[in-house]
Amino acid sequence: MEKSEFDVAIAIAQTLRVSLDDFAPGARAIEWEGELWIFVNDPSISTPEDLKRTPSITQASLKESVVAIHYVLVDWIPTGQERVTLGLGRTAETVRMALRKLLDLPSTFDASQEGLIKEALEPISALGIAPVQMTLVDQSGERKPNAADTLAQHVGSDAGMVFIEAEAGKGKTVLLASAAQTLRTDKRGKLPVFIPLRRLPLTAGIGWDSITQLIGIVGEGSDRLVRAIKSGLVSVFLDGIDEVAGRYDKNLIRDLLELITQRLGSQDSMVILSGRRTEARHLDSSDWTILSVDLPEAASADFKAYVGAVFDGLVSQSKATGAIELPQEYEDLIGTRPADEQVVRERDDIVDWILGVFPDVAKEPSLFFVQGLAAIAIGRRAGNRAPLRNDNGIFVPRVWDVCLSAAVFACIREASKVDSIAAQEYSVKNQMRVLQGLAALSSSPPGTIAPTPNELVPGAFEVDPVNSPEVLVAITRQNAKHALLYATEAAGGYRPQFLSDWIRCALLAQTFRANSSLGHMGPEETLELAASAEQAKYTFESLLPSALNDDDVVDRWRQAFDRAIAAGRESASANLWFLRAGVGDERLSAPVHPPLPLAEITDVEFSGFVINDELSGSDFLLDGTRFVNSSISNVRLKDVSLRDVSFENCVITNIELLDCEGPISFEGCNLNEVKITNTRSKKKPALKFSDCTFIGNKNSLTQDVATYGESDYGPPAVFEECVSDVDIDQLIYGEWSAKENAARGISTRSVKTSSDAEACLRRALRAFFPSHIGDSKALQARRYIRLSALGRGSMPAGAPGQEELQQIFESVGFTTGGRSNHLYAPWSSVVGASKSGMELRTELIDFLRDGTQRGPAVDQMISRLEGHFS
Structure with a gap:
């Protein structure tokens, strides 16, 4: 059954608990505190001028007790002011203007909402760009390429409770604020209310009153807002349940989710709540629709715009904050010099470089990996001018370095969010130190006798728990909400896990490189x-x-x-x-x-x-x-x-x-x-x-x-x-x-044989082309292999060694450009993914499927190999 069109007059009557009566053709009315509110829902009466030409409404008889008349034009799209005086005690106004008065919103409400949304959008507005078009993914896996528009359309035309799930750096706050801002421009329908939950006081219990107090609504107004939400009159955006103090306290999160579900849920409610995977696990799927935020597709123009925006933000941050205290190994990775004018001029080249290496080395599609690559590029180009490209291709950083650089930027983000009392101790350097220990603990086998996570904190952050308990509490609280972590249940208390296995494994690898102790x-x-x-x-x-x-x-x-x-x-x-x-x-x-x-x-x-x-x-x-x-x-x-x-x-x-x-x-x-x-x-x-x-x-x-x-x-x-x-x-x-x-x-029959040269080439190529997938005959095509794998193991007697095989592969377009000690195929983005490279890939696949299918490149390679077996 199709959902009926939203009726603002009915929703207001339900919210105020008053009757809605027919007043005139195309108009209904409610009486509220001695004033008559007439809702004109005739599409032909969409402006105050249209209303003046409709005496059946403006000249209808009234009760003597009415002291003021408000004509609410449901279809009025104002180009200027939202209220027009028609005569003594008579006004025509938009739905939005009527809602402010009938819901008894504080006089500061509009300014407060503008301020909260502006603050949420500050990361992108400071760069002078529009919100990047992120992608929404529903529970069936369907991708919606423009998350903000999709969410705004959903809110404007539907009802339900929606949880926006994304880890740190995916843009949850910007998404919710952008959707709320879009809906605020429509003066005809539902009222969007944006509430950042991170502002909630750090108290033992959290109630609805404490949430509405954040936007200046208290007492009876708080209860009225609940009714407005349940009637569909107000769409509420609750941003960042993951920012509520103590993410590791499952009881606090469950209580808050239960409060929101039971207090605000109805068949007409529109509630948008954002958080991370940790919180999503506690939701009842029968009450909530879960949508995940993802970056745009890596090959899309939207993703290129996203990378450019991240680079611009990093340059601005670099110029504004200067050097960040890092351990020596991370200084060597991303450098300490701020971005200079040369780097700014090379913006487009650096963005193209990031796009080229991203599929190979960025193991998670997140803000932090994009920032990490941008920082590596800036570190190479600022000051020492190390090249990102050379004659053989482009520079490809090690995956380990990219993972660690991503972790550094997650720590930079967290350092800006910790309580001011612990700002000095909660440095990037100290965060990386404790994360390395947590990586070892979270990966340890069951039954291992090792320090607890909380035992690592005082040493890693150099905090005296006896003399500085407030600092320790602030650090522990921020660790529990860290962008790289989520909490699980464990005997004895809090046990963090890493959201990214690649970052966890990179930090674990640091244990081998450093001669460090763990508690x-x-x-x-x-x-x-x-x-x-x-x-x-x-x-x-x-x-x-x-x-x-x-x-x-x-x-x-x-x-x-x-x-x-x-x-x-x-x-x-x-x-x-x-x-x-x-x-x-x-x-x-x-x-x-x-x-x-x-x-x-x-x-x-x-x-x-x-x-x-x-x-x-x-x-x-x-x-x-x-x-x-x-x-x-x-x-x-x-x-x-x-x-x-x-x-x-x-x-x-x-x-x-x-x-x-x-x-x-x-x-x-x-x-x-x-x-x-x-x-x-x-x-x-x-x-x-x-x-x-x-x-x-x-x-x-x-x-x-x-x-x-x-x-x-x-x-x-x-x-x-x-x-x-x-x-x-x-x-x-x-x-x-x-x-x-x-x-x-x-x-x-007699054992089938092929020439040694053909057998040698087939075996050498197999490293680039893994076996069949499923029942199809399609072969996977790898973009690169380690050079040390070339020519190793079972090859025909007399086969050439690695260096000679490398020369033969290079003769048809393979190259060592990119990461050291790797051989890249000509269809790799690192070396340009040329049309001829794609054609070579097809030729080699045909040869592997059927040895009689030998194109010119295969013939050339076999001809060179035959010299080693003659």
């Missing part, structure tokens, strides 16, 4: 705790390897892993394998340990490795892991989860997979003495072999138990364009093997 834990204990971190794959697979810059793993790091693994910490076991994947065997000081039971070595790639029995073990997880261009031998896996594991262009010798869980895929592999027994899988097929060669007579695929469940008899293995040295009956065994249905796609 009562010494440096070696602290390092062992960091080595045992859970959900820290980014730290060990990506961030620490980038910091090493191809240097060897530090002995202290390796010793910390060894101690943690000896103590039975499966997370440390997984982390050492992640580190191996990131740095390569040549950078490790000793071989890795076999995985411990329950270790989760998941969603990682081993490209160009020689893997032996150190992978053997039982009851651990390898889900989602890729083995590419590698040699794997002498491995025994029992009861290991291998869901969505893939082996691509690998030489696999003497391995046994017993009672493992799939699905598992093999593509372009040579298999010799491979025994796979009793695989289980929830998805079909459990085993998939594409373009594989089974060498010798010691391979076996045995299935003596149901693969997919007792009621589902189907082949555990399927083959596509595979060959075997032996007949299918000598390869597939077992009563559940369904070999009669599995023989398609594999043939017995």
Whole structure:
């Protein structure tokens, strides 16, 4: 059923609890405190002049007790004043003017609202720009590209309780203030009321009276405002429940949410509340619609405008505040010089640079990552004029550096919000110090004996809790609302978690670089705790390897892993394998340990490795892991989860997979003495072999138990364009093997061979093109790989080394421009993403799908490779 059009006269009558009576054709009236309010809802009477020409209304008989008459023109859009005198005791006025009087709003209400909205929009108005068009995402995932207009339209035409969810820096306050400002320009309908909740007093309990007092409404006026909201007459914008003191106090937040829901909720209410994910978890979805604020799409003009606005704001801030106290390692990252005129002149070039590297290094679409990149650019160009571009491409900062720079700007924001009593102690330097400790604590395995979060605060901020308790309380309160954190329940009290896993992992990586202690834990204990971190794959697979810059793993790091693994910490076991994947065997000081039971070595790639029995073990997880261009031998896996594991262009010798869980895929592999027994899988097929060669007579695929469940008899293995040295009956065994249905796609003939040059190119390219996604034949195309992965592992005998392969790739457009020790594809935005680069990507994909499809670039590369095998 369609929602009926909003009727302002009915809503006012409900709010004031008076009757609404017919007065004349096209007009209804209420009597309030001896005055008659006549609501003219005839569209043809939309101005005072129209009203004067309507005697049926202006000359209708009146009660003698009426002392004043107000004609409220529902459709009047004034170009000047909102009230016109028609005669003695008679006025024509807009709906908005009538609401101010009937709701008994204070005389300062308009000025107060203008001031609050102006303050909320100050961050953008100071730059002389319009609000950037953020995106709203509803609960179904649908994106609305213009958040402010979408919200204003929703408020103006609908009812309900809406929670605007976004983390710090996404523009919640600007969004709500912009929507309220837009609605204030419409004098005909609902009255928008903007209330910043951060101004609430820090009291034990919070009531509706304390909220309305923020805008000067008290007593009976507060109750009348509730009725106006519930009748749909007023749309209320409650900004920043996350700014209420003590975010970690779930009871305070729940009480406030319950108050808003029960006191203001009705079928006609329009309530807009903003907060973060922490608060959204406490909402009842049957009462609230949750909309998330997101940045514009990275490729859009809106995002470019957003980046430009952030850069302009950073330049203004740099000139106004000067140097910010930072630890030395962060000074080296973003510099200490303020933006100069040269930087201002290079604005457009810097914005383009940010847009170019953002997809590769900005791991979260947030204000802080944009600020971090802008600061890195300013730091390079101010003073020392380090280039952002060179002949090989553009400078690409390390992901670690970008994450830390983003964290610095989150801390700058928080330093401006802390109570003044703690302003000196709550420096960026001290915040980064405590965040590093919190990253280690929030990642620690259960049962770890470590300091509590609150025990870290006095030391990190150099506060005496006995002599300066007010300072400590202010710091603790601000930590609980920190832009990078949210709170969870934990035995013993507050336990913070990080909103960004990348920033948490970057701060965790800092523990390895710094010889620091954590509360009562010494440096070696602290390092062992960091080595045992859970959900820290980014730290060990990506961030620490980038910091090493191809240097060897530090002995202290390796010793910390060894101690943690000896103590039975499966997370440390997984982390050492992640580190191996990131740095390569040549950078490790000793071989890795076999995985411990329950270790989760998941969603990682081993490209160009020689893997032996150190992978053997039982009851651990390898889900989602890729083995590419590698040699794997002498491995025994029992009861290991291998869901969505893939082996691509690998030489696999003497391995046994017993009672493992799939699905598992093999593509372009040579298999010799491979025994796979009793695989289980929830998805079909459990085993998939594409373009594989089974060498010798010691391979076996045995299935003596149901693969997919007792009621589902189907082949555990399927083959596509595979060959075997032996007949299918000598390869597939077992009563559940369904070999009669599995023989398609594999043939017995002489082992299929391709030229060594072609095999070499296919294996080298596989690092850029991961395996098929789902059932489609589409290949992923990576923008870059680490140079150390090129030419490693299983390559044909006589294959060229890394430097020669690099030269061959560069001959068709690949480049080392950008981040050091990386090879970038010509379709990467870092090197321009040219049309020819896109065409090369298509040519290489066609070759990988079908070796007979060889374009000019492929022919050129194979021709150069053939010289190494002749």
